Amino acid sequence: MQIGKYLTFALLGATAVAAQAQTQPQTDDNSTIYELLTTPNNNLNTTRFVDLVKSDTGYNPIINLLSGPGNFTCFIPNDESIEKVLMVWKAYAKQHKLNMTGNYPPANMSIDNYTVSDLITYHVIGDRVNLTNLTDSNISVSVVHSALNNSKVDHLGTGLPILIQTNASYTEFYNETWMEANGTYLQYEVGNGNEEADVLVKDLNATNGLLNVISSVLIPPMQPTIVIKEADDLDAFEDLLKKYPIIGQTLNNSTNFTLFAPESEALKKINLTGLSNETIQALVRGHLVEGVYYSTNITENALTNNGNTNFTTFSNITFPAFFNSTSGNITLNNTARIVEPNIFFNNGVMHIIDSIIGNATIHAAE
Secondary structure: OOHHHHHHHHHHHHOOOOOOOOOOOOOOOOOOHHHHHHOOOOOOOOHHHHHHHHOOHHHHHHHHHHHOOOOEEEEEEOHHHHHHHHHHHHHHHHHOOOOOOOOOOOOOOEEOOEEHHHHHHOOEEOOOOOHHHHHHOOOOEEEEEEOOOOOOOOOOOOOOEEEEEEOOOHHHHOOHHHHHHHHHHOOEEEEOOOOEEEEEEEEEEEOOEEEEEEOOOOOOOOOHHHHHHHOOOOHHHHHHHHHOHHHHHHHHHOOOEEEEEEOHHHHOOOOOOOOOHHHHHHHHHOOEEEOOOOHHHHHHHHHOOOOEEEEEEOOOOEEEEEEOOOOOOEEEOOOEEEEEEEEEOOOEEEEEEOOOOOHHHHHHHO
C-alpha cells in the first residue's frame, strides 16, 4: 500500500480527539505568533507542534511565516492531536522499515501529493480572521483560504479553503432571543467540510495575526474520489464511481466546479440497471455545475433576487435554486434540498442533497 493512502486514511481516523475545555491564556500582544507558541509556560498545550517544526530544516518556511511580518490566522493542533498522529507515523515507519532519524516525520514526506510541510501550511490563513468578530457581524458560516496554494495540490489557485462555523444551527444563530441566552457559549469549528476540529482557544492577538488552538490536525481538501469515499451518506454514489471509473476521472481531472451529490437513499431510488454508460455520465453531469459555489455564495446571490438564483450544469441545462432565509434551506429545482453543504475538494466543492435534482437530470439523461 502506498504511504500516502495509508497515512491519509489513518490520519482521518486518528485526528478525531475529544475536545476538552481549555482556559483562555493571557498573552503578550507585542509577540509574533511564533513567539507566543515558544514562550515558556504559555499554557497553550502546543509544545508538540513547536517540536515538530523545529525537528527538520524543511519546516523553516513555516517558522519564518509565523515569525515574520504580516497578517495571518493560525489554527495550531494541540499536543493530544499531534501525539495521535505521531503514533500513526511511528507505527507505519516501523512496519515498513523506514529510516527514522527522530520522533517526527520529515517535512518533505509525501501524503497523496501533499508534503507534511504542506499539511502544516494548510493550518495558516493569509489574513486576520477574528472568530468572535464573525459572530458579532452576524456571520455563522465563513469560507476562508489557507496559505497552501501549491499548484500541485491547489487546483483552484486561491489557497485551499477552510470552513469556519459555529455549533449553532441556522435557526438558532439567527434567533435573537436564543443568541442572547446562549451566544456567549458558542463554540467554533474549522475544517475541510468533511472533518472538523473544535477551536479550544480563540483569537489570541499577535503582532502578525491571530492564534487559535484546535483539537485535531486539519486535513486539506483532496481529490474528489478520496473525499467522496470518506463522506457520510454517499455509499451509493461511491459505488457508482467504482462501476463507472470514467465519472471519477472526470471529477478528479476537472477544476472550478460544484457537485450536488445525491445521498445514498435518494440515489438508490433510481433504477440504473440497463442504462448505458453515456446515460449514467449524463445523469452525473446533470449534478455538476461550472463554478465553485459555497453555501455562502449561493445565499448571497439568492438574497439579491428575493431568494432566487440559477445554475447551469455541465450538460448545459439551467435549473433554479431557492434560499429560504427563515429556515436556511437551499432547494434546487424545487426537488432537492442541500442537507450537507460545503465539503471541499482540491478542485471544487460538493454539497450533499436529499434527492435527484429532477428535470435537469431527466433532460440530461435523455
